[in-house]
Amino acid sequence: MKTLTIRRPDDWHLHLRDGAVLKAVLPETSSHFARAIVMPNLVPPVVTTADARAYRARIMAALPEGHRFTPLMTLYLTERTEPDDVAAGFESGEVTAVKLYPAGATTNSQSGVRDIEKALPVLERMAEIGMPLCVHGEVTDPAIDIFDREAVFVERVLDPLRRRLPELRVVMEHVTTKEGVDYAQDGGDNLAATITTHHLIINRNAILAGGIRPHYYCLPVAKREKHRLALRKAATSGHPRFFLGTDSAPHVDPLKECACGCAGIFNAPNTMACLAHVFEEEGALDRLEAFASLNGPAFYRLPPNEERIMLARQEEPVRYPSRIETGDGAVTVFDPMFPIHWNVETKAG
Ligand code: NCD
Ligand code: ZN
Numbered sequence: 218m219k220t221l222t223i224r225r226p227d228d229w230h231l232h233l234r235d236g237a238v239l240k241a242v243l244p245e246t247s248s249h250f251a252r253a254i255v256m257p258n259l260v261p262p263v264v265t266t267a268d269a270r271a272y273r274a275r276i277m278a279a280l281p282e283g284h285r286f287t288p289l290m291t292l293y294l295t296e297r298t299e300p301d302d303v304a305a306g307f308e309s310g311e312v313t314a315v316k317l318y319p320a321g322a323t324t325n326s327q328s329g330v331r332d333i334e335k336a337l338p339v340l341e342r343m344a345e346i347g348m349p350l351c352v353h354g355e356v357t358d359p360a361i362d363i364f365d366r367e368a369v370f371v372e373r374v375l376d377p378l379r380r381r382l383p384e385l386r387v388v389m390e391h392v393t394t395k396e397g398v399d400y401a402q403d404g405g406d407n408l409a410a411t412i413t414t415h416h417l418i419i420n421r422n423a424i425l426a427g428g429i430r431p432h433y434y435c436l437p438v439a440k441r442e443k444h445r446l447a448l449r450k451a452a453t454s455g456h457p458r459f460f461l462g463t464d465s466a467p468h469v470d471p472l473k474e475c476a477c478g479c480a481g482i483f484n485a486p487n488t489m490a491c492l493a494h495v496f497e498e499e500g501a502l503d504r505l506e507a508f509a510s511l512n513g514p515a516f517y518r519l520p521p522n523e524e525r526i527m528l529a530r531q532e533e534p535v536r537y538p539s540r541i542e543t544g545d546g547a548v549t550v551f552d553p554m555f556p557i558h559w560n561v562e563t564k565a566g
Contacts, residue, residue: 219530220562221502225522226489226509228253230351230390230411230462232481233276233288235259237544240279242467245485245541247286249561251522254351254462255288257316258325262293266306273311289313289517291351295328296335300342307348313517314349314388315339319374321357322366323436324466324480329353333374340378344385349517351388354397355437364421367437368396376400383407388516391416391464393437395447402456409516411462412452412508414488417495418553420445431473432549435466436480452508453501460513463488469546484551487537491551493528493559527562535560 228246231253233239246253255276257263263272269290276288291314292303298315306312317336318329330336343350354375355366379387389401389410401410415435420442423433433439451459465488466481473479484491489509496505514521534556540547 221493221505221528222525223506223528224510225249225251225524225526226461227251227513227522228463228465228485228488229388229460229513229517230254230256230413230464231485232256232258232464232466234467235272235275238467238469238548239276241541241543242465242483242485242548243276243279243286244281244284246465247280247284249489249526250286251524252287252289252519254314255290257291257293258318258323260325262295262325262328263291264293264295264298264328266292266302266309266311268292269306269312291316293318293328294330294336294339294350296330296332298336298339300339303339303348304342304346307346314351315343316351316353318353319355319357319370322353322355326353333378340382340385344382347386347518349386349388351390354389354392363438364440367392367394371396371400379404379408390462391437392448392451393440394444398447398451401458402451404458406458409458409460409512410451411464412448412459413462413464413482414484414491415439415464415482415551416445416448417452418445418491423554431478432552433482434473434478434480435464435482438480449495449499453496453499453504455504455507457507457512458516459508460516461488461492461509467543467548469543470540470549471546473549482551483548486541486550487553487557489526489528489561490535490537490557490559491553493530494553494555494557497530497559525563528559529562530558531560532558534558
């Protein structure tokens with residue numbers, strides 16, 4: 218039997234939600250991952266260090282006994298965010314990064330940033346103290362086609378911002394295009410990019426060909442095949458500033474399967490198995506550890522995890538639930554549309 222032992226991975230972009238959904242989805246992450254950058258787009262959003270402290274306590278209270286997991290908290294950047302509060306949270310270790318959502322770009326982003334000028338005092342302070350900014354890189358201009366919003370964001374917003382504040386450490390979250398990959402690749406030490414599990418597996422046909430499939434709809438939306446291939450190449454290249462951010466984003470089924478469904482794919486339960494499949498297909502199993510367990514900590518200036526997990530390839534396809542139940546309803550698990558043969562054998566948290 219083929220096996221692969223790697224350092225315990227981390228998830229550098231994760232939605233854990235709150236309440237009953239948090240309780241149900243957290244073990245899916247904490248059974249495989251040691252740490253995760255936890256997204257702040259709750260309702261209301263996690264805006265201050267005090268909000269992050271309270272949310273962190275709710276996460277720790279929801280953690281099953283015996284699991285060890287460290288949530289790395291983020292603050293939701295608004296036009297009223299206080300630089301002193303952000304800096305205090307970073308310096309005390311209670312906050313790891315700040316998240317920029319252009320207002321209206323995605324789920325619960327209404328309180329995000331409309332005018333980046335208004336956020337400059339916070340961004341300047343972050344550049345000074347070396348605090349990372351996680352960016353949802355899509356413009357919201359209705360005149361821009363949804364498939365072009367990432368490339369236009371790089372050109373109109375991200376590149377000008379980085380020229381103005383070259384010391385600012387930026388993570389381009391969930392890149393989905395060749396343009397995004399190319400920009401991240403050449404961006405130097407202060408620029409990194411996360412890549413999701415699902416964008417390595419699906420292109421836009423999964424959402425639209427032969428019927429509309431809401432469980433493949435997320436933001437940024439999956440693009441054409443050439444972009445998926447560029448993402449695969451980047452993820453499996455060993456380049457130190459590409460790493461895993463699953464963007465696992467649970468929504469209960471009725472909110473996905475309706476006339477105006479929410480964006481978000483829930484992939485926490487089978488991410489490591491799907492990634493092993495992808496890296497094996499690309500002849501790059503020896504680089505999975507860099508992508509999932511080494512590059513992220515290096516960029517965030519944290520030590521890699523000492524524990525290991527073992528992935529084992531089995532003949533028979535692995536069975537896993539197609540949905541999980543939460544106190545608020547069922548959440549459908551990402552279906553990669555191929556049989557998975559990899560099993561995560563050592564799960565102890
Ligand atoms: C995320 C969510 O549901 O919170 N949805 C998604 O499609 N990725 C928000 C986000 O990360 O854009
Ligand atoms: Zn996200």
